[in-house]
Amino acid sequence: MFFMLTTLFKDIDQRFPEASTHLKQLWAKGTKFLGCPLGILGGAMTWVSEPSLVSAISNAGGFGVLASGAMSPDILKQIIRQTQKKTSHPFGVNLILLHPQVGDLIDVCIQCQITHVVLAAGIPNKDQLKRLIQAGIQVIAFAPTLAIAKRLERIGVGALVIEGTEAGGHVGPVSSSVLAQEILPHPFTIPIFIAGGIGHGSMILKYLEMGASGCQLGTRFVCAQESVAHPLFKQAFIRASARDATLSAQVDARFPVIPVRALENDGCEAFRRKQQEVVRRFEQGQLSQKEAQLEIEHFWAGGLRRAVLEGDTKMGSLMAGQSVGFVRQEEPVEKIIWTLLKEACIAYTSNTSLSYDKAVVEPPLSA
Numbered sequence: 001m002f003f004m005l006t007t008l009f010k011d012i013d014q015r016f017p018e019a020s021t022h023l024k025q026l027w028a029k030g031t032k033f034l035g036c037p038l039g040i041l042g043g044a045m046t047w048v049s050e051p052s053l054v055s056a057i058s059n060a061g062g063f064g065v066l067a068s069g070a071m072s073p074d075i076l077k078q079i080i081r082q083t084q085k086k087t088s089h090p091f092g093v094n095l096i097l098l099h100p101q102v103g104d105l106i107d108v109c110i111q112c113q114i115t116h117v118v119l120a121a122g123i124p125n126k127d128q129l130k131r132l133i134q135a136g137i138q139v140i141a142f143a144p145t146l147a148i149a150k151r152l153e154r155i156g157v158g159a160l161v162i163e164g165t166e167a168g169g170h171v172g173p174v175s176s177s178v179l180a181q182e183i184l185p186h187p188f189t190i191p192i193f194i195a196g197g198i199g200h201g202s203m204i205l206k207y208l209e210m211g212a213s214g215c216q217l218g219t220r221f222v223c224a225q226e227s228v229a230h231p232l233f234k235q236a237f238i239r240a241s242a243r244d245a246t247l248s249a250q251v252d253a254r255f256p257v258i259p260v261r262a263l264e265n266d267g268c269e270a271f272r273r274k275q276q277e278v279v280r281r282f283e284q285g286q287l288s289q290k291e292a293q294l295e296i297e298h299f300w301a302g303g304l305r306r307a308v309l310e311g312d313t314k315m316g317s318l319m320a321g322q323s324v325g326f327v328r329q330e331e332p333v334e335k336i337i338w339t340l341l342k343e344a345c346i347a348y349t350s351n352t353s354l355s356y357d358k359a360v361v362e363p364p365l366s367a
């Protein structure tokens with residue numbers, strides 16, 4: 001493992017000494033907080049971010065984050081143990097605050113001596129935060145607005161992720177670039193990581209230069225060789241372009257749909273038809289408002305698992321960000337990270353983000 005890290009970094013340091021020093025300085029606050037050499041997080045992706053991908057990201061110098069999705073505490077414990085066997089480098093665990101057993105999941109993280117927890121889908125309550133902080137766990141939370149970012153820092157969260165609407169999966173309404181302009185100029189003392197729509201190293205450099213301490217990428221890692229995603233799921237990513245990653249449609253304002261960004265497929269059309277049918281039955285008095293809402297919400301149940309693990313790319317949920325256009329082939333995590341670093345360094349060296357194609361250099365892969 002150590003060999004892999006040093007080979008990768010030596011190559012970048014030798015080719016781009018000034019740019020690599022610049023990057024290290026820019027993300028120093030983030031890397032110190034994460035305990036890894038690079039300010040690049042592999043965002044948790046339910047069913048995708050399991051021990052193989054997460055350990056590969058951490059072993060390559062980034063910061064992998066395990067997705068816990070709707071897992072039971074026992075399963076979470078198993079996958080944490082499996083990840084710990086595959087890497088001695090730090091990684092995080094993503095917990096969904098809406099999970100009915102979130103308290104037990106926190107216990108598992110404490111028992112397994114997890115160093116970082118990434119809390120999604122809400123704001124942690126006092127008790128949750130206190131238990132994590134007292135156990136010495138670094139807490140990272142999502143900040144969808146400046147006001148929430150300030151509040152999260154005030155209540156003791158250790159770092160923030162600002163995720164824009166370009167991202168894959170459940171998203172907010174505002175773009176990463178606008179959130180970055182709104183939030184980064186404020187004098188936060190904690191590290192801030194930007195997520196959503198990042199496919200190229202030049203963008204990482206730009207966000208760092210705006211004051212971010214690192215970036216979180218999800219979509220870009222789905223087609224890593226180490227990712228267990230089904231070959232058909234990966235193929236859908238490789239074929240797709242940015243415009244294919246669309247937001248879930250809502251057909252009636254009375255029945256809100258949580259915005260999810262995914263690749264358009266037959267399932268998306270069936271979802272629109274399902275909503276129309278449910279609204280019709282509601283208007284005819286066959287369903288109560290609550291029953292109708294639940295039927296709509298249940299449409300995608302199990303859809304991401306079917307797509308990621310079984311390769312059901314027609315009807316499953318193909319959650320993907322707009323950065324899917326940068327996913328062109330299956331390649332090792334190490335190469336993805338090396339490419340991002342190289343792009344960031346070239347952008348710094350040439351002061352333009354468009355010159356990356358000129359660099360015909362190959363990574364020193366150890367795998």
Ligand SMILES: Cc1cc2nc3c(=O)[nH]c(=O)nc-3n(C[C@H](O)[C@H](O)[C@H](O)COP(=O)(O)O)c2cc1C
Pocket residue numbers: 042043044045046048067068069094120163166167168169170195196197198216217218219220318319320321322323
């Ligand atoms: C397939 C998929 C599943 C995701 N699942 C989760 C999740 O379980 N928890 C979470 O906090 N974020 C989840 N995300 C968001 C990622 O962690 C990450 O923030 C996002 O992918 C970054 O934007 P990008 O896709 O443009 O790189 C998911 C994203 C994708 C593409």
